[in-house]
Amino acid sequence: MPTSNLLNNTRGQALHAYELERPEHLRDWLQNRYKVLQPVHDQTGNGSWEEVHAGDVVPFDPALRPVMSPKSLFFAEREQMFTFDGEMFRTTTPKTEHQVLFGVKACDLMAISYQDHHFRDDPYYQARRKDTLLVGIDCSSPCENGFCSTVDAGPQVHQQNADLILTPMPSINGHSHGWWLICTSDHGAQAINGMDLPPADSHWRYWRDMSNEHALADFADDTYIINGIQRINARAVPDEVWDTLGHQCLSCSGCSQTCPTCSCYAVRDIPKDGGFVRERFHDSCLMVGFQKEASGANPTAQAGRRVARYWYHKFSSDFKAANGRIGCVGCGRCDITCPGAIGVHSVMEKIAHA
Amino acid sequence: MLEMTPTAVRLIERYDDGEDIIHFTFEPVSIEAGLPDVADPKKVSPGQFFMLSVPGKGEAAFTYAATPDERGHFCALIREVGQLTESLFDCKPGDILGARGPFGKGWPEFGQRKVLVIAGGCGLAPVAAEIDALIANNANPVVYFSARSEAMLVMKNERERWHDAITLYEAVDNQDGASKTYLKGRELMTNLDTIMAEHGGFDEVICCGPEGMMEAVCHYLTDRGFPADHIWLSLERRMHCGVGLCGHCYVAHDLVCVDGPTYRWDQLGELVVKEKFVQPPRELASMGHAEEVSDGCCSSEGGGGCGCSGF
Ligand SMILES: Cc1cc2nc3c(=O)[nH]c(=O)nc-3n(C[C@H](O)[C@H](O)[C@H](O)COP(=O)(O)OP(=O)(O)OC[C@H]3O[C@@H](n4cnc5c(N)ncnc54)[C@H](O)[C@@H]3O)c2cc1C
Ligand code: SF4
Numbered sequence A: 001m002p003t004s005n006l007l008n009n010t011r012g013q014a015l016h017a018y019e020l021e022r023p024e025h026l027r028d029w030l031q032n033r034y035k036v037l038q039p040v041h042d043q044t045g046n047g048s049w050e051e052v053h054a055g056d057v058v059p060f061d062p063a064l065r066p067v068m069s070p071k072s073l074f075f076a077e078r079e080q081m082f083t084f085d086g087e088m089f090r091t092t093t094p095k096t097e098h099q100v101l102f103g104v105k106a107c108d109l110m111a112i113s114y115q116d117h118h119f120r121d122d123p124y125y126q127a128r129r130k131d132t133l134l135v136g137i138d139c140s141s142p143c144e145n146g147f148c149s150t151v152d153a154g155p156q157v158h159q160q161n162a163d164l165i166l167t168p169m170p171s172i173n174g175h176s177h178g179w180w181l182i183c184t185s186d187h188g189a190q191a192i193n194g195m196d197l198p199p200a201d202s203h204w205r206y207w208r209d210m211s212n213e214h215a216l217a218d219f220a221d222d223t224y225i226i227n228g229i230q231r232i233n234a235r236a237v238p239d240e241v242w243d244t245l246g247h248q249c250l251s252c253s254g255c256s257q258t259c260p261t262c263s264c265y266a267v268r269d270i271p272k273d274g275g276f277v278r279e280r281f282h283d284s285c286l287m288v289g290f291q292k293e294a295s296g297a298n299p300t301a302q303a304g305r306r307v308a309r310y311w312y313h314k315f316s317s318d319f320k321a322a323n324g325r326i327g328c329v330g331c332g333r334c335d336i337t338c339p340g341a342i343g344v345h346s347v348m349e350k351i352a353h354a
Numbered sequence B: 001m002l003e004m005t006p007t008a009v010r011l012i013e014r015y016d017d018g019e020d021i022i023h024f025t026f027e028p029v030s031i032e033a034g035l036p037d038v039a040d041p042k043k044v045s046p047g048q049f050f051m052l053s054v055p056g057k058g059e060a061a062f063t064y065a066a067t068p069d070e071r072g073h074f075c076a077l078i079r080e081v082g083q084l085t086e087s088l089f090d091c092k093p094g095d096i097l098g099a100r101g102p103f104g105k106g107w108p109e110f111g112q113r114k115v116l117v118i119a120g121g122c123g124l125a126p127v128a129a130e131i132d133a134l135i136a137n138n139a140n141p142v143v144y145f146s147a148r149s150e151a152m153l154v155m156k157n158e159r160e161r162w163h164d165a166i167t168l169y170e171a172v173d174n175q176d177g178a179s180k181t182y183l184k185g186r187e188l189m190t191n192l193d194t195i196m197a198e199h200g201g202f203d204e205v206i207c208c209g210p211e212g213m214m215e216a217v218c219h220y221l222t223d224r225g226f227p228a229d230h231i232w233l234s235l236e237r238r239m240h241c242g243v244g245l246c247g248h249c250y251v252a253h254d255l256v257c258v259d260g261p262t263y264r265w266d267q268l269g270e271l272v273v274k275e276k277f278v279q280p281p282r283e284l285a286s287m288g289h290a291e292e293v294s295d296g297c298c299s300s301e302g303g304g305g306c307g308c309s310g311f
């Protein structure tokens, strides 16, 4: 049975790997005990994270990565924090159940690990997170816009970021031979206990690394990203360049919404039954009022300063000491989403050559 | 886990203490389970702040103008600037509000060191509790306080008390109709010269006031060889959480709510410069560098109306 604290596991023990014919077999097994969510093709064409019920005949598409990351499954887009009835404040504890995120890519897993750290003492985030089992999946080739390899987030799932990892067996002469299932945590082991999967041959590691090499070899030239990161760290990007980028920002906050590592929020009070409830909701540092103080002072009134902030927060090593890594996981979503021209590729291209 | 839900507190006293400024005292509604952290004298130190919720209107950060006493009574000096403070100004003694804290880093332990406190306007609030602590420690601080006019000399009761215990210099910009003669507020440099002449060397300086004032004080001191790592300031940033989660209060890689609001001048300078474009050395003008750094600290637009604000 699932334990009450899925986060509190012991990772780093010897890995066990098993053979698995189809990912759906594992998913169906997990459905017996957990609520299972997976990427599903939807009408928008963007894909979404949706619950798949036992008995549903929903195929699992290993290549699908929804435009919205699983971020809001832990850091909710809107969250009721507490109620006030006129006399007392009462915390609203989120209702949670044991759940599985099935088929999370390396970039999103790295982002979850990043957010786990940021929200380590946040009761709302942790209530959801501690009850969640993560089933990762290795990518065999780069996705459109993705550059996870440049920022050390993928394409292979980092072992410490998931409880179970699915990795495709090599396809020799076009024949697909199924999957390996790698168990990386106690909770992963508990979740598959009883499945009676055949153990993998000892060569699975070799082939997994080989697939990774293959995927890495397929990534597009990322020199401008590396260069851009260096220029941000050297603080060598002139203010005028940021100002120009600032002019192109429509302040739609689409990048922050889709970015799996953006974590800013604002709060509002909503009157209710003679008292009120406080809600928090996602915010973005690109909005003009983000730092506006009640006195009217606004340290980041200029759009250029805000755009600079966004990218400084994603790429500067100044944050490494506190967060263990840089903020960007290379998923490329901001570039798909931006209606202006300030997604990650456009920005890095410009500042690399500024 | 962090506590994001306020504790119910009761407004027990309020009085006018400057133009559009009210001095508030709060107490916890229930102390059955002991004093809540926000009102616990063992948990709160001068320079820290708390988040005050005005039911239905939101939450904002306020400095402890007086840290909690053993009954859990604590004070804030609040200026009316917007919707939340407007509603707060409508509250009557007995009304229930929410508070959580204490948050942020307070002033460092100064022990018996000789401290000069320089405050402008509402900037007196974040240093007031420290002045009391220094007095209690027999550290005998010297205080310089200036305001726009006599009516804006806030914290009347506290100052009366201090006059008996320590040297307190008071200055106002506009002397029209003043009940007595004050130092001339606009002559900050001359006033500081006088203080330095009368009291000699200080070990530490704490400064809190409008940005222009803090900048002028820091330059005055460092120009005279006073070490930047003995100058302390308090910053204001928009805050939505107070606990390092919401992201609003950033300065470079710091979050002012947890890493500040008190800062050492040299460390703040280093932080602020991280948000700046740096030219390669070959393009650097002869010696402008140090100046650029310190200018940067005070370059935000708009005036932090309340003394401590606006950096
Ligand atoms: C550490 C710290 C200590 C402080 N100590 C004190 C103190 O001791 N005394 C004191 O008086 N003040 C203090 N302040 C300042 C105090 O928190 C603000 O003045 C407070 O928010 C009062 O604002 P208000 O809610 O009344 O104004 P609001 O009504 O919230 O806002 C006023 C104005 O702020 C801007 N604004 C507000 N919300 C938004 C938004 N969502 N988007 C864009 N713009 C917006 C608008 O211009 C608005 O008109 C402190 C602040 C900090 C950070
Ligand atoms: S900044 Fe862009 S590419 Fe990087 S993690 Fe966020 S959305 Fe993905």
Ligand code: FES
Binding pocket: B238, B239, B240, B241, B242, B243, B244, B245, B246, B247, B248, B249, B250, B255, B256, B257, B258
């Ligand atoms: S106020 Fe929320 S992070 Fe500082």
